[in-house]
Amino acid sequence: xxxxxxxxxxxxxxxxxxxxxxxxxxxxxxxxxxxxxxxxxxxxxxxxxxxxxxxxxxxxxxxxxxxxxxxxxxxxxxxxxxxxxxxxxxxxxxxxxxxxxxxxxxxxxxxxxxxxxxxxxxxxxxxxxxxxxxxxxxxxxxxxxxxxxxxxxxxxxxxxxxxxxxxxxxxxxxxxxxxxxxxxxxxxxxxxxxxxxxxxxxxxxxxxxxxxxxxxxxxxxxxxxxxxxxxxxxxxxxxxxxxxxxxxx
Amino acid sequence: xxxxxxxxxxxxxxxxxxxxxxxxxxxxxxxxxxxxxxxxxxxxxxxxxxxxxxxxxxxxxxxxxxxxxxxxxxxxxxxxxxxxxxxxxxxxxxxxxxxxxxxxxxxxxxxxxxxxxxxxxxxxxxxxxxxxxxxxxxxxxxxxxxxxxxxxxxxxxxxxxxxxxxxxxxxxxxxxxxxxxxxxxxxxxxxxxxxxxxxxxxxxxxxxxxxxxxxxxxxxxxxxxxxxxxxxxxxxxxxxxxxxxxxxxxxxxxxxxxxx
Ligand SMILES: Nc1ncnc2c1ncn2[C@@H]1O[C@H](COP(=O)(O)OP(=O)(O)O)[C@@H](O)[C@H]1O
Ligand SMILES: [Mg+2]
Numbered sequence: 001x002x003x004x005x006x007x008x009x010x011x012x013x014x015x016x017x018x019x020x021x022x023x024x025x026x027x028x029x030x031x032x033x034x035x036x037x038x039x040x041x042x043x044x045x046x047x048x049x050x051x052x053x054x055x056x057x058x059x060x061x062x063x064x065x066x067x068x069x070x071x072x073x074x075x076x077x078x079x080x081x082x083x084x085x086x087x088x089x090x091x092x093x094x095x096x097x098x099x100x101x102x103x104x105x106x107x108x109x110x111x112x113x114x115x116x117x118x119x120x121x122x123x124x125x126x127x128x129x130x131x132x133x134x135x136x137x138x139x140x141x142x143x144x145x146x147x148x149x150x151x152x153x154x155x156x157x158x159x160x161x162x163x164x165x166x167x168x169x170x171x172x173x174x175x176x177x178x179x180x181x182x183x184x185x186x187x188x189x190x191x192x193x194x195x196x197x198x199x200x201x202x203x204x205x206x207x208x209x210x211x212x213x214x215x216x217x218x219x220x221x222x223x224x225x226x227x228x229x230x231x232x233x234x235x236x237x238x239x240x241x242x243x244x245x246x247x248x249x
Numbered sequence: 250x251x252x253x254x255x256x257x258x259x260x261x262x263x264x265x266x267x268x269x270x271x272x273x274x275x276x277x278x279x280x281x282x283x284x285x286x287x288x289x290x291x292x293x294x295x296x297x298x299x300x301x302x303x304x305x306x307x308x309x310x311x312x313x314x315x316x317x318x319x320x321x322x323x324x325x326x327x328x329x330x331x332x333x334x335x336x337x338x339x340x341x342x343x344x345x346x347x348x349x350x351x352x353x354x355x356x357x358x359x360x361x362x363x364x365x366x367x368x369x370x371x372x373x374x375x376x377x378x379x380x381x382x383x384x385x386x387x388x389x390x391x392x393x394x395x396x397x398x399x400x401x402x403x404x405x406x407x408x409x410x411x412x413x414x415x416x417x418x419x420x421x422x423x424x425x426x427x428x429x430x431x432x433x434x435x436x437x438x439x440x441x442x443x444x445x446x447x448x449x450x451x452x453x454x455x456x457x458x459x460x461x462x463x464x465x466x467x468x469x470x471x472x473x474x475x476x477x478x479x480x481x482x483x484x485x486x487x488x489x490x491x492x493x494x495x496x497x498x499x500x501x502x503x504x505x506x507x508x509x
Contacts, residue, residue, distance in 0.1 A: 001358075008355050016343065080341070088339030088400065091303050092356040093328040 005095040009102025013076075017110055027069040028114040031061040034183070035122055043126075048187045051214040054127035059137055059209035060182035061118060063202055066111045066141045067182070070148035071173045073107050074156025078165055081156075096244045100153060104240070107149040108142040115141045133212035140205050140229055147233040150240035157243050176200055185210065204228040250317075252408055252440050253279035253302065257311030259464075260297050271297040273464040274311060279442060281407075284434055286455030287444040290495060294464040295444040296336055299410050302442070303333040316407050329357070332406035336413045338397040342386035346377060346396055349385060350403060357404035364403070371399040375429065391422035398429070409433065411443040415450060427454050448487040462495045 017023050035057070042053035049056055080086045089099060115138055119127070152169065159165050179193075180186075180202035186194050197203045208225020211217070255277045262269040272294040279285050287295050300306040302315055304324040313320040316330035340349050347368060354364030372378045375395045380388060388396060394414065401409060411430070415423040427450070433439040445451055451458055452472050460468045460475075468475060477483045480490035 004358075005356075008352065012344075012348075012352050015348070016341075019343075083341060084335050084337050084339030085341050086339075087305055087335055088333075088353075089356060091305055091328060091331075091333045092353070093325050093358065094356045 002095050002098055002101075005098030006101045006105070009094070009098050010105050011102075013103055013106040014109070017106060024110065024113070025117075027065055027111065028117055030068065031065045031118055032121060034061055034064070035118065035125060038183070039122075039125060042184075047185060049185055049210065049214075052126070052128065054122060054125065055129055055213040056185055056210055057183070058119065058122045058127050058129070059213050060184075060206055061122075062115050062137055062141050062209065063144060063180070063206050064177055064182045065114055065118060066144040067148065067177055067180075067202060068173055069111050069114070070107055070145040071152050071169050072166075073103070073149035074152035074154075074165065074169075075162075076103075077153050077156035078159070078162045082162075086157075097241050100150060100237070100240045100244045103153060104146045104149040104237075108145040111145040112138050112142050129213040130215045132217070133209075133215055136212040136217070137209045140209050140225065143229040143233050144202065144205055147229075147236035150233075150236040154240040154243035176202055179203070180206055182206055201228050201232045250281070251278045251314075252281045252283075252317075253277060253313070253315050253442065255302070255311060255313035258298065258301060258308055258313050259310030260294075260301055260306060261309045270464055272301070275461070275464075275466055277459060277466070279440060281440055282434055282438045284430060284441045284443070284454060284456050286451035286458045287442060287461065288446065288448070288451045288458050288491070289444075289461035290446060293461045295461060296412055298461070299333070299412050299442075299444060303331060303410055304328055305333075329404070330406060331408045331410060332401035332404065333410045334397045334401040334412060334414060336416070338393060340385040340393070340396060340400065343384060345382055345384055346372075346388070347381040349396070350381075350399060353400045354403040359404065367403055367405075368399075371402055374432075375399050376425075391418050391425075394418060394422070394426070395429075398426070402433070405437060406439065408440045408442065411441065413444055413446070415445070415447065423450070430454060448491055452487045460491065460494055468494045 039054065039057050042057055045053065047053055047056050077086065119134060155168070156165060179197045180200045181189070181197055182202070186197045186203060189197065204221070204224045205228065207221040211219045211221045255275055258272060258275045259270070260272045262271055275298055287298070289295050297306065301308050302313060302320065304320065304327050308320070315327045318326040318330070320327060350368035350371065351361070351364045354367050355361065359367060368381070369378070372381055375398065377392065377395055377399060380392060385393070385396065398411070398414065415426050418426065430441050430443070431454070434441060443454070455472065457471055458469060458475060459466055468479065470478065472487060473483050475494070476485040476487065476490045479493040480486070
């Protein structure tokens with residue numbers, strides 16, 4: 001039943017996304033601008049890592065795309081609460097977990113699709129990276145999308161007015177982006193900033209993807225990245241499920 | 250065997266201004282195939298009662314069974330057997346009528362061919378066939394309401410809850426809707442529990458009225474029994490009867506609120 005219901009909910013939202021080219025491409029705008037107008041500035045800078053500056057920047061932009069895209073995913077819930085769609089679905093026997101999973105899987109697929117477009121553009125700009133590394137990068141984007149979308153949807157279910165939602169998400173997403181070293185590696189940071197950034201889950205993900213992009217797969221960064229990504233996803237989906245299960249949410 | 254029965258069903262909301270006792274102990278019994286009008290002024294607790302009976306809201310007191318299933322212990326089975334049309338509907342304006350109907354059927358575990366066929370049957374019955382491929386946003390008020398009701402009927406529920414089904418409709422659409430509700434009962438034996446604050450609607454449609462005010466049931470009976478008891482004669486208008494019961498803005502000759 002869970003698989004049936006999840007596929008059904010996923011299908012509903014996936015069709016909605018496919019009908020809207022705007023929704024399919026909007027999330028890619030910001031990382032694309034960074035790629036085009038910020039990327040070239042880095043080409044001759046010493047970034048304290050192996051490989052080219054593109055191998056440092058592109059992993060950061062991929063996770064930035066997932067970070068911003070998925071943390072605003074709950075916005076659609078706010079709209080659906082207002083149109084009564086959420087209640088209308090919750091009154092059917094559909095699995096509560098499926099109502100969450102169907103959505104977040106759509107998000108994961110959407111952001112991976114956008115990531116592919118971003119990587120293709122980066123290849124034109126001069127990125128060179130091993131295929132396996134690139135695929136690992138997409139897997140991390142998917143995990144980040146699932147976890148943040150689950151938390152965002154859970155938050156949207158509990159928030160009373162749409163005005164509370166946007167500012168709260170921005171206030172979390174912006175510092176997360178800066179403190180995770182998405183633009184430039186935290187290896188360049190002074191000690192205190194480096195320490196602070198270790199509290200951000202996304203920091204471990206981006207370090208892992210940067211390793212993957214230079215073809216080093218058996219590193220401690222990769223191990224930490226996998227542990228944090230899987231752990232965070234498990235936690236987020238658990239929290240999301242709780243909120244979706246609770247009557248009256 | 251009653252198809253809906255509640256005992257002391259209650260719901261208190263905790264708000265920043267303090268607790269709001271929206272429903273304070275409602276006792277109800279509805280027989281299979283009845284059309285019951287749940288009548289009361291705005292804020293009486295009608296929507297809150299319906300949201301509890303459809304498992305959307307956990308009661309803070311009392312107990313209820315709907316279609317033979319306990320509301321709190323077997324919410325899943327209650328959902329399978331009931332349909333609910335909310336006061337403000339619940340379709341996505343960007344999705345087509347057909348897609349909303351089919352997805353709704355599948356959320357109720359119909360197979361895809363079953364859902365497609367049911368959507369077409371209901372569209373025919375509710376005069377929506379021409380509109381199946383339109384976006385929900387492109388429907389008029391009456392069309393939207395018929396769609397909302399079709400959504401609640403996709404799985405042929407035993408019990409249908411309608412929250413103010415005709416609010417905002419023109420007289421023609423209202424009459425059509427009344428016909429539809431009667432047909433549902435006559436053809437499928439569906440039990441219909443509907444809220445309204447239109448007295449003529451309650452009078453025309455319901456076999457039995459349950460009048461609520463301030464979260465409690467203040468009177469119940471057939472429209473004519475209520476008229477006789479509270480309005481003074483079987484020819485009394487339901488308007489006078491209602492005012493006599495709720496004690497609200499009663500006509501000058503009848504200023505003492507009737508104790509019930
Ligand atoms: N979620 C809620 N939080 C706080 N108060 C509520 C909530 N829902 C309804 N109420 C209050 O409960 C009372 C009954 O509301 P409702 O059931 O919607 O009445 P009706 O449908 O009869 O107009 C009203 O005073 C309303 O303000
Ligand atoms: Mg109401």
